[in-house]
Amino acid sequence: MVVLHVKLAPPAAAAATAAASSPMQDVDEETEFLYECAASAVVADVAAALGALAGLQAAILSLCRRLRARCAGAMGELERALDEAEAYASKEQVQRNRFLSPRALREHIKNIEKKCANTLQEPLEALSLQESSSDNKHERIQIWWAGKELAMDQKLSDYIGVNDKTKIVVRLIEARDEC
Template identity: 35%
Template sequence: MVKLHIKRGDESQFLYETILPTLMSELMLQLVRLFNGRLKVDRLCQEIELLSQHGVLLPGNMQGLTDEQISELKLRDEFEEVCVPSGGHVMNPDPMGRRNGRAPNDKMKDILKRTVSEAKTAISKNQVKAGVCLSEEMIRDALDKLRGAVTIVYPMNLPPYDPVRLEFEGNEELAGTQAGTLVLEEDSAQLWWAGKALARDKKLSDYLGRNEKTTIVAKLQRKGQGAPGREPVFSEEEQKKMMAYAYKKQEEFKKLDADSEDGYLNTGWTDPHSLKKQLAGVSNVSWRPS
């Protein structure tokens, strides 16, 4: 199996295993889906954390308004009494004014937090260091667990405009948002390796040869962005080891220089009694205990 270390810019994203005969068009589709899948899980984790802290999202015309303004305008949240967390709620107002402040109780909140933590671990960039390859099954599993946790806490579902529900239903609105700028399009993404974009009409073996145990670092980006920066010759870990080795050698040379400067003190010509010893014939006599 060929192992791909996928990066976006200089930042590691995930590891992926494939085989050399794979068409680049198919590989690109898989990589972009994994990349966007990680983004989706991450967006859900962020929103579910807010859901556990401040309850469901308010209608658009009530967001950012104070209680007095809502009362004065006679606005009403029709889902306030429907979309309630299991076991009741505790009040925790949203400082951003986006959510209704009716947070789940500690038991239900713990379910959401624990599931979010597991999902974050599954898609973490630390998986690259651990040598764990990402797969579509892992993305689906993370999404299923998040959906299950939200269903347990909110069995009556969430409002149709809540971002958590929209993400689960595939209706998320990302246009004009920062999150939307991160998503890659399947038909316009490019994979770069060794300073060149890999053509979709070729096979992976056309670039890597026949060695199935190859590991490469490749970079995903949008078409038209130009060539990404090349990978450094040495990894960060290798650079640290080289610097440590150089420092150790430098200290050894310093010690040798210091020893050589004082070394003359141990030579015979510096002994003030050397002439007397030579005349007495005892200059080369060594004394040892009997």
């Protein structure tokens, strides 16, 4: 299996000078994770999986940040659930050579929702903390490796070869429509 060390580009990657002054740049530059796939995988399938994982990771980190700001001083089970979710979704998992699981990320979100309802006696919807689905945000992902955009209709092996014991660092960039 090929290991992809995925780094997310800042939202304004196309306009690097604008991104330098963006407060969200710090959050997005910190976003990294590991993903494992076959060298024979189609780039479009890999991009879809990476986009979904990136969306879940961003949702957890954002939810934890907003809940901590909104519910400062929340103690006990909610605080523990937030700590566990942040630790699982953090870039430190890359340093420990651990892969993110979409199932585990969804379980952390459900756990936070449950603890929030129990601790605060309110569902997330009542606190206005639930974001709209982030699936659309990562719908038009581009994968870059070695300074080149990977074509969606190609296989990963067309770029990195057929060796399944390869580890590469790729950058995800959200494609934007320029008007």
